[in-house]
Amino acid sequence: MEYVDLSMKTDQNELVDFDAIDRRILTELQIDGRITNVELARRAGISAPPCLRRVRRLEEAGLIRGYHAETDGSKLGWSITFFVIVGLESQKEVMLSGFEKQVATWEEVRECHMIRGGGDFLLRLVARDAAHENILTQRLTGLPEVSRVQTLQTIRTSKNVAGVPI
Template structure:
């Protein structure tokens, strides 16, 4: 685990809020001059604390009105079965999150789709065609109460 001081944490919070902030504006916000601030940002990147910079898109503005949480149970939980499943879904753009779980289900996916018909197509043409899947349970999100990609700093 990387040790972070108060200034590092301020830098991370500011970058999570706006990764397009100028170095000068970031430095002003954390009470540093631009050069030391830039060095700290570069060090955070080198240590892997900052892994990448992204644009966060609005799901509904893109016409993706349906979020589905899909619980997957595999027939077997051998390492090669888990790897085969993970590899298969890795390229599916509809799957925006995937977690290997403890408990009754093996995987939890978050899938986005334009509508119920698009989700049904995804289910029939992709998910149900995977070998080794014992059960699929879909839960539809009615409303997103909170979403954040920002981690606590």
């Protein structure tokens, strides 16, 4: 006789249930994602094993999506960051997601946000130089569904922090 646990789990574990220690853990991991668990536990005021269990729990609940190295784009040959506001002719969902799928394949497009209600997007792109930036802008303008393109070139960035306040 087998006893099988049939208890249902909601597919999105909401986890409305995190305390001051969890917040401390999240804060520290947003600042330094490669901190050792020992040091993290020390800062959170608990011992290592429960600290690691909390981290795993936060990961599985989706509060932590992943960990990433922050690289220096200009030192890697991507000297230009710019934003583009793109307006589409149609507001039909098929056209919108078609545009999203299209630009998602471009490696220079790092972010794509749909904004406002109707057919506008804000993109963040990187380019190797001004010529490259022009090519990308023209490639956007040339897309059939695109009706309007406004480029916002970044002169300098005074603040850029990961995550959200905790």
